[in-house]
Amino acid sequence: MSETSTPAAGLFLGMISGTSADGIDAALVRFEAGAPTRCELVLGRTYAWDAALRERLVALGQGGDARSLEELGTLDIQTAEAFAAAAQALLAEAGVAASAVAAIGSHGQTVRHRPAGAGFDGRHPFTWQIGDGAVIAERSGIATVADFRRRDVAAGGHGAPLMPAFHAALLGSPAQDRAALNLGGIANFTLLPARGEVRGFDTGPANCLMDAWALRHLGQAFDADGAFAAQGRVDADLLARLLDEPWFALAPPKSTGREQFHLAWVEARLRGGERPQDVQATLLELSAVSIVQALRAQQPATQRVLACGGGVRNGALLARLAALLPEAVVETTAAYGLDPDFVEAMGFAWLARQTLAGLPGNLPSVTGARGLRVLGTVHPAA
Structure with missing residues (x-):
């Protein structure tokens, strides 16, 4: 890829399984020629993981170790096969031939995230x-771009978040300061000032702790619409202990994951005897407060917050964010023609398009990398 070119028009397919590992999001996206600001979601779907495979991926993502190199290699292939099956299922439902798709952009499944400057050994x-x-x-018959985050980390960055360039292209406005908020397992912001550089960073947990607590106490993968949290009351002392985590005080650029924020982290801060619904209410408040504190610290004049990700289905979380941010409009990206459930998957379709054109996909102002980099490894269709 020695020369850059104009980004291609046509169909690209983006896929991601996020911190929560609650499914593989797949998005078939049609781009117009030239500028990256116009695209259409043709079809988006979420495909469930095999339960046993998900259990192992979640355990690894929370800091667990693979039992052997053989197991890790097998999980790598099983994960790829699940992604390939998701791509094939999406195309079959859309009635689109593999030959019509320029490339797949696959995020894969994070099993460990250890960037420099995030409280870990940075050597x-x-x-x-x-x-x-x-x-x-090989399975899909479509050129695939993967391993998007590694090049940014190699260049001294965090490799995350990678959506800000995409958010800036589609959601920025010269008339007001905006912030795109992704409510996945982890929450992250893209700050889109009317004037000035785009920035982005993780803020801490969005859904990951609430999901894990709901699974333990309800046997459900998530707290539907925050109903379990609504049965409890915020434990102010527990909230203070949770917010005392040093990671929250780190300045951007910063990123995190399930290996940092998991149930053992919560349990270490419990005193014993707490009602499960009170803990859930406190975890929701932790997500809301840490998000708002981060926004106020980094872009206090924000006028509009555009939310996406699975957390937009938690009405209690969105309502709490709106209550804590009376000076801003809190709404979802649906108001701007972007399905909140598939913004990230669409973003990886966009990143694949950037890579094939020899164009950068990172923003050094976001990740802390030494410069712009073309991201990902290209695997040709044949």
Whole structure:
């Protein structure tokens, strides 16, 4: 890829499984020629993980170790096969042939995220997303771009978040300061000032702790619309202990994951005897307060917050964010023609398009990398 070119028009397919590992989001996206600001979601779907495979991926993502190199290699291939199957299912439902798709952009599944400057040993920073792109290309018959985060980390960045360039292209406005808020397992902001550089960073937990607590106490993968949290009351002392986590005080650029914020982290801060619904209410408040504190610290004049990700289905969380931000409009990206459930998957379709054109996909002002970089490894269709 020695020369840059104009980004291609046509169909691209983006896929991601996020911190919560609650499914593989797949988005078929049609781009117009030239500028990256116009695209259409043709079809988006979420495909469930095999339960046993998800259990192992979540355990690894929370800091667990693979039992052997053989197991880790097998998980890499199993994950890739699940992504390839999701791509094939999406195209079948859309009635689109594989030959009509220019490329797949696959995020894969993060099993460890250890960037420099995030409270970890920074001598050998790395990030690892499994789901072999070569297998996806071979199974789907479509050129696949994978391993998007590693090049940014190699250049001294965090490798995350990677959506700000996409958010800036589609959601920025010269008339007001905006912030795109992704409510996945982890929450992250893209700050879109009317004037000035785009910035972005993780703020801490959005859904990951609430989901894990709901699974333990309800046997459900998530707290539907925050109903379980609504049965409880915020424990102010517990909230203070949770917010005392040093990671929250780190300045951007910063990123995190399930290996930082998990149930053992919560349990270490419990005193014993707390009602489960009160803990859930407190975890929701933790997400809301940490998000708002981060926004006020980094872009206090924000006029509009545009939310996406699975957390937009938690009405209690959105309502709490709106209550804590009376000076801003809090709404979802649906108001701007972007399905909140598939913004990230669409973003990885956009990143694949950038890579094939030899164009950068990171923003150094966001990740802290030494400069703009073309991201990902390209696996040809044949």
